[in-house]
Amino acid sequence: MWRKIRLAVCFATLCFLSLASSSCGVCYAAEATYQITATELDALSSHLTALERNNETLRTAWNESSADLEEALNALKASDDELRKLKAELETYRREAQTSKERLETANRELQLAVQSLKESEADKAKTEKSMKKQLTIWKILFGVAIGAAGAGFICG
DSSP states (O other), X not given: OHHHHHHHHXXXXXXXXXXXXXXXXXXXXXXXXXXXXXXXXXXXXXXXXXXXXXXXXXXHHHHHHHHHHHHHHHHHHHHHHHHHHHHHHHHHHHHHXXXXXXXXXXXXXXXXXXXXXXXXXXXXXXXXXXXXXXXXXXXXXXXHHHHHHHHXXXXXX
């Protein structure tokens, strides 16, 4: 039964298409012919010439743009290479600066220890000098007393 319905639908569609094509003026001729006046032909020719010039101008601009783009890409690549080198140098300098900072901190600590030691040595020296002056004074007094006693005995005797 479905087969009969399909056949009927196909037949009806073919009939409709055949009527529609004949009423629309579509024929089965090989080619349709068009007539163009000389003025229209000249206008088309001038439009074609203008389009060819425009196309050539656009092609030249495109070639120049391509060359500019290639040059810009090369410059960008060179800049990227330079940037990588500069980043590597910067990292090297940062490490060197960190090392120098650590060495400077160590040197400052050692210098502070040396200054403290020098202050302690100067304090010890001052104590020693004071002690030696006392001892010298005592020796001078003792020597003076001894000479005075010896001289008194010499004079008295």
